[in-house]
Amino acid sequence: xxxxxxxxxxxxxxxxxxxxxxxxxxARQYSFMEFCGGHTHAISRYxxxxxxxxxxxxxxxPGCPVCVLPIGRIDLAIKLALEFGVIVxxxxxxxxVPASNSLSLVKAKARGGDIRMVYSAADALEIAxxxxxxxxxxxAIGFETTTPPTALAIRxxxxxxxxxxxxxxxHVLTPSAITHxxxxxxxxxxxxxxxxxxVGPAHVSIVIGSQPYEHFSDEYRKPVVIAGFEPLDVMQAxxxxxxxxxxxxxxxxxxxxxxxxxxxxxxxQALVSEIFELRTTFEWRGLGEVPYSALKIRPSYAQFDAxxxxxxxxxxxxxxxxxxxxxxxxxxxxxxxxxxxxxxxTPENPxxxxxxxxxxxxxxxxxxxxxxxxxxxxxxx
Amino acid sequence: xxxxxxxxxxELLPGEQAIVNLGGIRKTISIALIDSVxxxxxxxxxxxxxxxxxxxxxxxxxxxxxGELAEAGxxxxxxxxKAAA
Numbered sequence: 001x002x003x004x005x006x007x008x009x010x011x012x013x014x015x016x017x018x019x020x021x022x023x024x025x026x027a028r029q030y031s032f033m034e035f036c037g038g039h040t041h042a043i044s045r046y047x048x049x050x051x052x053x054x055x056x057x058x059x060x061x062p063g064c065p066v067c068v069l070p071i072g073r074i075d076l077a078i079k080l081a082l083e084f085g086v087i088v089x090x091x092x093x094x095x096x097v098p099a100s101n102s103l104s105l106v107k108a109k110a111r112g113g114d115i116r117m118v119y120s121a122a123d124a125l126e127i128a129x130x131x132x133x134x135x136x137x138x139x140a141i142g143f144e145t146t147t148p149p150t151a152l153a154i155r156x157x158x159x160x161x162x163x164x165x166x167x168x169x170x171h172v173l174t175p176s177a178i179t180h181x182x183x184x185x186x187x188x189x190x191x192x193x194x195x196x197x198x199v200g201p202a203h204v205s206i207v208i209g210s211q212p213y214e215h216f217s218d219e220y221r222k223p224v225v226i227a228g229f230e231p232l233d234v235m236q237a238x239x240x241x242x243x244x245x246x247x248x249x250x251x252x253x254x255x256x257x258x259x260x261x262x263x264x265x266x267x268x269q270a271l272v273s274e275i276f277e278l279r280t281t282f283e284w285r286g287l288g289e290v291p292y293s294a295l296k297i298r299p300s301y302a303q304f305d306a307x308x309x310x311x312x313x314x315x316x317x318x319x320x321x322x323x324x325x326x327x328x329x330x331x332x333x334x335x336x337x338x339x340x341x342x343x344x345x346t347p348e349n350p351x352x353x354x355x356x357x358x359x360x361x362x363x364x365x366x367x368x369x370x371x372x373x374x375x376x377x378x379x380x381x
Numbered sequence: 382x383x384x385x386x387x388x389x390x391x392e393l394l395p396g397e398q399a400i401v402n403l404g405g406i407r408k409t410i411s412i413a414l415i416d417s418v419x420x421x422x423x424x425x426x427x428x429x430x431x432x433x434x435x436x437x438x439x440x441x442x443x444x445x446x447x448g449e450l451a452e453a454g455x456x457x458x459x460x461x462x463k464a465a466a
Contacts, residue, residue: 001404003387003423003435012447038384091428120429122411142428145385148414149430203385206425206433232447258440259425259433268414268432 003258007230008046016235017051023242030056032241033331034199035178037064037359038229044364046231050372052238059193059331060364062177063201065142066093066357067329068284071317073170074099076307077139080168081105081113084310087131088115089124090139091146097356100317105139121146121153121167128157128165137306138167145203147171147295148268151275154297154304168306169297172282174204175212176293182220184287186332193331197241199234200226202256209264213252221250228256275301283316285353286329325352328361335362336373342366385427387435390420401426 024030034040040060043049049058062068074097081088088105095106095117109115114134118124124138140150150167157165178198186192200213205226213224223244227237237255244251254260275298282294297305306312319326323345324338335341335354345351347363354360358367388401388408397413401424411430412418424431 001387002389003440006444009447016447120411122429145427145432148432149411149428152411152413152430203425203427203432233443236443236447255443258435258437258443265414265433267416271414 004230007228007232009232013046013048013051013231013235016232016239020051020056020235020239020242021053023239023246024053024055025246026055028055028245029194030196030242030245031059031194032056032197032199032238033059033061033181033195034234035061035063035174036199036201036204036229037067037357037361037364038202039199039227039234040064040361040364041359042229042231042234044368046234047368048231048234049369051235056238056242058199058238059195060328060361061181061198061331062284062286062329063143063174063204064354064357064359065146065172066097067325067353067360068172068177068286069094069097069141069170069353070283070285071097071099071319072283072315073141073168074105075317076312076314077105077115077137077168078103078108078113079312080137080139080306080310081108081115082111084135086114086135086137086310087127088113088137088139089118089127090115091119091141092117093357094139094141096350097353098320098351121149122156125153125157125162125165128162129160132164134164136165137310138165139170140167141170141172143172143174143201143204144207144272147272147276148207148265151268151271154275154301155271157304158301166304166306166309167297168312169276169295171276171295172284173293173295174201174208175215176290177284177287178213178216180284180287180290180293181330182216182222184330186330195222195331196245197223197225197250199237199241200224200252202226202228202233202260205254205256205260205264207265207268209262210252210254210260211262211264217250217252223250223253225253226256226260228258274298283314284329285319286326320351323352325354325362328354335365336370338362342370385425385432387423388426390418390422390424390431393418393420399431401431 128136
């Protein structure tokens with residue numbers, strides 16, 4: 001398909017790989033965090049890790065909305081379905097994330113909860129139109145990419161004066177998560193998690209633009225290269241980051257200029273700020289409470305806010321003790337450092353959120369990378 | 382979750398809707414989040430909404446950058462460009 005195939009050309013990828021090998025300084029170690037799960041997925045799926053020089057290490061970041069969703073939030077959605085009897089509509093990714101009491105949304109559905117997988121917020125709105133006698137809640141998760149469609153659904157619900165539609169808003173913000181990582185002790189204290197730069201989000205940046213990242217290059221002296229999700233985009237971004245490090249620069253560069261501008265999608269931003277406002281704090285899995293890192297529905301749209309409508313109170317829930325998702329999301333540990341990786345915890349039966357979404361670091365490594373860890377032994381007979 | 386794909390706009394519909402062609406599959410999406418699109422434009426589709434337009438010139442420029450690099454890679458190693466110290 002156009003704009004996909006040409007960005008997956010293996011010959012060019014090998015040439016970018018060769019160029020990278022020429023340009024890295026052998027005595028240096030380079031660590032770059034790819035913030036987005038989409039990049040994590042591309043790195044594992046297309047074997048990009050193998051094409052990078054050995055002294056270039058990619059650290060997986062927390063940029064997968066399913067992975068950073070804390071258990072307590074899923075519990076709220078389950079409560080809505082099982083206790084309040086509402087129709088809960090949600091994106092497919094959230095269905096299998098383990099919640100409290102050995103439940104997940106898919107298990108709650110098996111217990112009789114009316115939980116429906118939808119492709120878009122607009123579909124949830126349609127379900128509300130078709131079921132005027134039932135309450136319908138859209139369990140909205142995601143970064144800045146999925147927020148505008150949710151805002152649109154709320155605006156349309158208001159225009160249509162729908163009385164039975166509301167949103168359980170769990171939308172989170174990319175720049176605050178990056179700030180939190182840069183401020184975390186693991187990154188600030190030398191040596192624990194070295195980060196020399198970031199591969200910036202592709203689709204999030206379509207909406208917010210490249211401007212919000214300038215803070216990281218100015219204040220924290222970290223280079224940022226915004227990159228598309230195709231393998232050549234990722235390879236090129238790593239090359240651009242290596243060049244910045246070699247030249248002692250810390251700038252925001254845009255490899256994904258075919259869709260991302262400095263100011264982003266202003267129309268979407270205006271709609272989002274009309275409907276949503278900042279939460280003072282929000283709990284992320286792996287990062288804990290992060291100030292000003294998420295959105296809530298403005299009081300003027302309170303009738304569409306499921307938290308107000310059903311008087312929901314968020315209760316934090318501790319993760320499974322054996323699960324290392326938290327440390328993996330902060331880049332402190334690799335999936336293989338987790339005792340239950342690939343044994344108890346698999347994509348078919350995930351214990352932690354990083355194994356649920358195909359963009360989670362654990363699922364990506366399980367699906368495409370785990371055989372890399374096994375040394376090849378050739379025996380002659 | 383962040384699956385979003387480039388698709389070609391083939392038909393504009395009333396109510397800020399449009400039909401896109403995704404490698405042979407036709408799907409109705411919302412174009413309420415972007416302004417001034419025309420049939421033939423490529424848009425990035427995410428959860429049923431177009432969130433941005435692809436700029437064909439910038440796409441060609443990025444591909445040309447890979448192309449130049451591919452040519453450069455086949456030549457003898459040249460030192461990377463560096464800013465004057």
